[in-house]
Amino acid sequence: MEISRTVLSAARRAAPAVLLTVLAACGGHSPGNAEPEAPPTLAVADAFLLESTGAEPEDTTLTITAGFQRYVLVVYPPPDNTVFAELYFPPGAFAATPGSPVTLKVTPRPGLFGLDFESSAPVLPGATITFKYAIHFAAPVAAVRRYGSEDAYNAALQVARLGTGDQLTLLPSTHVSPDDLQSPLPGPGRYLVAAPR
Secondary structure: OOOOHHHHHHHHHOOHHHHHHHHHHOOOOOOOOOOOOOOOEEEHHHEEEOEEOOOOOOOEEEEEEOOOOEEEEEEOOOOOOOEEEEEEEOOOOEOOOOOOEEEEEEEEOOOEOEEEEEEOOOEOOOOEEEEEOOOOEEOOHHHHHHHOOHHHHHHHOEEEEEOHHHEEEEOOOEEEEOOEEEEEOOOOEEEEEEEEO
């Protein structure tokens, strides 16, 4: 926490109670051991997975250099050549020595807006994944019936990470545009776009 010299010198001339008020206003926090809330989970059977139509994007394997910002685009084959998913890695995205190689592998899941992600180095906070589904979007019929429309189903979609026992962890997700859904990319795993049933 930084406090400007002007605030400190004024506080020194004031009563001690004023200094405590200044410090409290600068963002001190009360003691306590509040546990962060665990992200919500649901079984795969209790989710509507967003389906994909048309040609499948190909697997992508590449080696990048740790310490540099990098975008990885997973693209549909010709004639579409549109982006299926975008993975973003800021300069400090990997627990690896800057300048060292990091191998990434991305495998799209057939028939779904989903992919498997592998990395040769642990992923640190800051990486994101964005699914782009302006085309090849196929809302399950049961999902449209449950939500009332494709737009309502779209609004309920989240990026989910598949865990053990077919459990999906729903990641905090944002529609960065109407058909682009972004979430953190916490590490290797299978990522799917889904909404609760």
